[in-house]
Amino acid sequence: MDNDSSWRSLAHALAQEIALLPEGTRIATHRELVRRFAASGTTVSAALAFLTQRGLIASRPGAGTYRTATRPVARTGDTSWQESALDTASQEPSSIGTLRDFKAPALMGTLSTSGPDIVDLNGGYLHPGLQSLGTLATALSRAAKRAEAWDRPPAGGVPELRDWFAADIGGGLGRHDILVCGAGQSALATALRALAQPGDPVILESPTYPGTIAAAHAAGLRTVPVPLDANGLRPDHLDQALTRTRARIIIVQPLFQNPTGAxxxxxxxDEIRAIARRHAAFVMEDDFARHMAHADAGPTPPPMIADDPNGTVVHIRSLTKVTSPNLRVGAIAARGPVLARLRSAHVIDTLFVPAPLQLTALEVVTAAGWKRTLKTLGIALAHRCEVAADAVSATFGDHALALRPRGGYHLWVSLPAHLDDHQLVAAALARGVAITPGTNYYATNSSVMHVRLSYVAAPSASDVDDAIRRLAPLIIEP
Incomplete structure (x- = not known):
């Protein structure tokens, strides 16, 4: 079950079974459903999410998923006509470019939730045990009491928060260079539509974050993958790709790249900026992991925008990864007329980021303990990374990790030649471990199999260690 309609078929089958159960009955676990229906974890998660939305089931954290009380549901008519109305396969590209694509199974996979019996090595957000929940609660309370919390904020963002982002990014940026946005994914989507027309090529790292690929396809852009090495995007291949395609946007993750960690x-x-300037292209810098350096990382390179007086770099930064998935506040920084274009696109998309959310973010980052919070997180990340890397070496072999990053939250693990990443993901889920297939990170097919292991979504470092070592029997060649 891995095609686009598989989760619908599974949801239909489960709905028929669940409807016969008494209220309060615990349904099969996520792992049991994967095994029973021979489905992927993403498919099962999508089916359960649909049934939850329909009110047939409800999850109780740490306890499982249960049949809810029967509620009268409005009759749904024949909606089959929508299939042809929404079908883009039979449509011709418009005069201005290619068709936009809103299929994003890989990105949806990053948001899938695991049952209480699953150790989550897939998620990219901090487990509540790593979040500074007390600080967040205090910040939210203080923000709600501010008089300006219920006034409409400026389109560009709360001035004090823009000031903080400007100082945090550095490079002599000022308030006028900053646009507050709804975290990284929103910023990527807005910036791509603002700076490119449908059908334009866009240079992506290969592999790269699935959300980048999805945002490019949703904007109707043609993705052009450029390979990485241990030091990031290859300048020689970048120059060739820009010469061949005349692309005007290059998207890079400069620090602890997702998924490779480079x-x-x-x-x-300097090389990438120089090449971009020579081709009159923008570098879109997705600096998502700037505050996720490990305690043993040492000095990190500055953002690319810090040494960019000519406006080549459009910088994206978010607070979400180091606070909470619900604090969806970030910033776009740019120099020159491009910021006016970005601001207009942002207003069209969202009008503005709600003031209570911006003020909560401001309270968090200006709190006396903010730097201490980041230091504590860096220590925890370093420990988890060390534990995870040791477990990977013991389970997958000494050569499975080409790079052991000193920041971020994930490891990029190469698989033996006899393994398929999707098959391994399904088998791992049957053993109670959620991992991410490496093919999710490629805009085109890749012949080299990987999986990505996250070590921040599980409750503890020992859970991470146990889950990775639990995969050992699946690695042995038959």
């Missing part, structure tokens, strides 16, 4: 050195940053 970081651009200062010299490599």
């Amino acid at each position: 970081s651009l050195s200062v010299a490599r940053q």
Whole structure:
């Protein structure tokens, strides 16, 4: 079950079974459903999410999923006509470019939730045990009491928060160079539509974050993958790709890249900026992991925008990864007329980020303990990474990790030649471990199999260690 309609078929089958159960009955676990229906974890999660939305089931954290009380549901008519109305396969590209694609199974997979019997090595958000919940609660309370919390904020963002982002990014940026946005994914989507027309090529790292691929396809852009090495995006291949395609946007993750963990050195940053300027292209810098350096990381290279007086770099930064998935506040930084274009696109998309959310973010980052919070997180990340890397070496072999990053929240694990990443993901889920297939991170097919292991969504480092080592029997060649 891995095609687009598989989760619908599974949801239909489960709905028929669940409807016969008494209220309060615990339904099969996520792992049991994967095994029983030979379905992927993403398919099962999508089916359960649909049934939850329909009110047939409800999850109780730490306890499982249960049949809810029967409620009268409005009759649904024949909606089959929508299939042809929504079908883009039979449509011709418009005069201005290619068709937009809103299929994003890989991105949806990053948001899938695991049952209480599953150790989550897939998620990219901090487990509540790693979040500074007390700080967040205090910040939210203080923000709600501010008089300006219920006034409409400026389109560009609360001025004090823009000031903080400008200082945090550095490079002599000021308030007028900053646009507050709804975290990284929103910023990517807005920036791509603002800076490119449907059908335009866009240069992506290969592999890269599935949300970047999805945002490019939703904007109707043609993705052009460029390979990485241990130091990030390859300048020689970048120059060739820009010459061949005349692309005007290059998207890079400069620090602890997702999924490989690679970081651009200062010299490599200089090369990429110089190549982009020569081709009159923008570098879109997705600096998602800036505050996720490990305690043992040492000095990190500055953002690419810090040494960019000519406005080549459009910088994206978010607070979500180091606070909570619900604090969806980030910033776009840019120099020159491009920021006016970005601001207009942002207003069209969202009007503005709600003031209570911006003020909560401001309270968090200006709190006396903010730097201490980041230091504590860096220590925890370093420990979890060490535990995870040791477990990977013991389970997958000493050569499974080409790079052991000193920041971020994930490991990029190469698989033996006899393994298929999707088959391994399904088998791992049957053993109670959620991992991510490496093919999710490629805009085109890849012949080299990987999986990505996250070590921040599980409750503890020992859970991470146990879950990775639990995969050992699946690695043995038959």
